[in-house]
Amino acid sequence: MTLxxxxxxxxxxxAFSTLELAQALAERLAIAPxxxxxxxxxxxxxAGQQLSAALVFLLKEQPQEALVRLNQAVGWLDRSISAPPCPTHGNHSTKQ
Incomplete structure (x- = not known):
């Protein structure tokens, strides 16, 4: 009989620990360069990238790091933060 x-x-x-599952989710939701x-x-x-990272830190018993990522996720969702400009575009100042 098959399942x-x-x-x-x-x-x-x-077969996987909760931490391993959270890490796999974080890898899946990570935004590649x-x-x-x-x-x-x-x-x-x-927000998904930040939330999954928060879960990993929480499971690693690093609540302060989890809170930072959680706040970042909230910022993305409530529109209080935006992506920084790309470092390879925009204004480049030269030192003289």
Whole structure:
């Protein structure tokens, strides 16, 4: 007898710790450098990246680091923060 797909997925996930699952989620939601320009203003993507990082820090018993990422996620969602300009574009000052 074969297991239904959902049950077998659940059983497969049992092999991983909660921290490992959170780290996998953080990796999945991380914005790659090559995607930064495309996703820099995507608030759900930015918030998801920060929330998943917050979860990892919380599970590693680093609540202060988790709180920083959580506040960043809230800032993306409430529009109180925006992406910084790309360091390879914009104003470049030269020292004389």
């Amino acid at each position: 239904p797909a959902q049950q077998s997925k659940t059983e497969a996930l049992q 090559n995607d930064w320009h495309c996703l820099k203003a995507n608030r759900p993507a930015q």
